[in-house]
């Protein structure tokens with residue numbers, strides 16, 4: 271039996287790879303011709319670094335950052351969802367006030383880099399904006415919120431953020447909050463709180479895509495059941511590949527797809543974490559990096575980047591990442607899978623570690639036999655379909 275199954279695997283491989291590769295369209299041409307969006311760009315956090323500009327070219331090996339305008343151009347990334355990320359703090363009035371101030375600062379930083387570079391970036395608020403912005407030669411900036419903790423207990427704050435451009439939001443990050451239980455937090459509400467349920471309805475009413483990445487399975491189930499519009503996982507993975515709380519089991523992924531949703535495949539949590547003694551030893555110093563004189567700071571950043579390169583978080587490489595993407599495609603079909611690699615939020619794998627390298631993804635999808643039209647669904651069509659449906663549902667409310 272063992273020999274037979276090996277033989278079967280080998281035959282499938284000879285059928286799939288060489289023939290598909292021979293007939294595959296030119297990957298560079300396809301990549302340049304399609305609309306590409308990543309649904310979880312944590313890059314706005316880099317705007318806190320003194321002197322760091324989105325329009326300058328950086329290198330992951332020098333400062334660990336993964337996305338900027340020159341590397342987006344080189345990698346052919348048209349844009350994505352730029353994240354207002356807020357650390358989870360205490361669930362009390364002071365915590366909410368501090369989180370709100372932080373989130374507003376980050377939102378303004380996003381608006382500021384768009385306003386300062388109108389030839390290069392444009393704020394997008396509708397599904398139909400993306401193609402127009404790309405056609406004008408600009409990069410697409412949708413705004414999303416990772417952790418809705420900053421909204422506090424006043425759900426009308428969501429509308430204030432919507433008015434300022436917010437179009438995707440997740441209730442939680444690593445820690446249960448006033449809205450929902452997190453994958454990495456205590457089970458306090460058994461899923462969504464009453465406020466969390468009101469948050470789902472308000473997101474539906476306004477036309478904000480609900481992002482269930484980081485939400486506990488119970489919260490995911492309840493958001494999926496309650497939401498009148500499809501929901502998304504902006505950066506999550508399949509549990510079948512690696513049993514990690516941040517990944518979802520097949521039944522949940524199928525339920526997501528059945529409701530029209532999409533999983534944007536994360537590059538994190540696809541294999542076990544490895545020890546990182548040098549990286550861990552530098553963490554405390556990194557906390558104070560922003561206050562160091564420029565030359566000391568640059569030296570520390572370089573040391574940090576070298577340690578990160580020498581000690582990757584896990585053994586996940588490009589092939590493993592694509593294995594996760596293909597797994598989701600095989601399970602759900604091409605209409606329910608996309609790309610959300612968690613750039614500048616801990617993502618990146620061996621062989622795919624900054625945004626300039628993403629043409630490799632298109633190349634691998636084409637080599638697997640996907641048509642250019644299906645590749646474009648994965649890169650942008652699916653998330654934009656969800657967004658258009660969210661808009662349609664909101665218009666009825």
Ligand SMILES: [Zn+2]
Nearest residue numbers: 416484505615
């Ligand atoms: Zn995240």
